[in-house]
Amino acid sequence: MNTRRHVLFALLAGSAVLAGCASPQVTDYVKQRPKLELDRYFNGRLHAYGLFQKRGGEVVRRFTVVMDCHWEGNQGVLDESFTYSDGTTQRRVWHLTKLEGGRYTGRAGDVVGEAQGQESGNAFRWNYTLRLPVDGKEYDVQFDDWMFLVDERVMLNRATMSKFGITLGEVLLSFTKD
Template sequence: MLRRCGTVLAALAPALIAVACVPSGHMTRYQAPVPTFDPIAFFAGPTQGHGSLAVAFSGSKPTLVEGHGVVEVDGSLRLEQTVRVGDKAATRRTWHLYRVAAGRYSGTLSDAKGPVSGDGTGNQLHLSFAMRGGLQAEQFLYLQPGGQVARNRMVVRKLGVPVASLDETIFRRPS
């Protein structure tokens, strides 16, 4: 019995080590009461994000996300993004984000499976949504002083275990 447990632990060790290399927390050191993060205002117009995507068993890859947001007549945001990860071909995704109450948001994301929900407090915006393949994503975005830069930490989990994380800095660009 003990020998079988040791064999199982030895077989699982590489997987446990790889998962441990995926950062799972959010960046609370950036949390502050001001400036207030209004994602509809921040993402209106051109933005660009530079970051690093860490995936279990795959290591880290640089990311580049170029976006252009439009505030619709109803006050919602439509954000079109082009995403490049490492040397893979670029992909496109679309966000629609609606303010449902003070500090509360709802919406859709083209690569999500189901709705996006969000809440904001001070300079922090927390978004969560399900993805295909039984994955759950959480994003914590922190608006930096001056209102032109946001820090983003996204963690993707499978069965509650972190399998990927993104650390990104997003810049508002001049129109």
């Protein structure tokens, strides 16, 4: 019986390792065009339209975003104004720093610590922990955020939200540059 447990554990561990290796990397998109330059795309006014789905697929929140963005050298500010389908509003102001090699860091008032991102080809991957208020409490959840430039005006975004490695849901978003 003990040997069976060891074999089962080894199979599960091996599956987890293989699943981790199969995950896409932002560098997989290096040859994709049009080439995304985050500091150029997020410059000026943008509009975004999105929704949040629970992990089972149920849409629980829809929203729009107006973003006013500007850069001075390698420092950028993305000022986001959210309006949700229930009429509530929220504001998030990102302060980004462009680093060498297509890397970015960022901070915002409800982001725990520092966000880390990398652009490659038409893609950008952004990882951060967001402090979310829910029913009078706050929860720290992790975001694995992928953005893909479709053309010079449109970018699509899919973010997976998780806690303790368990997927809670996804945010889907479409950006349109004025």
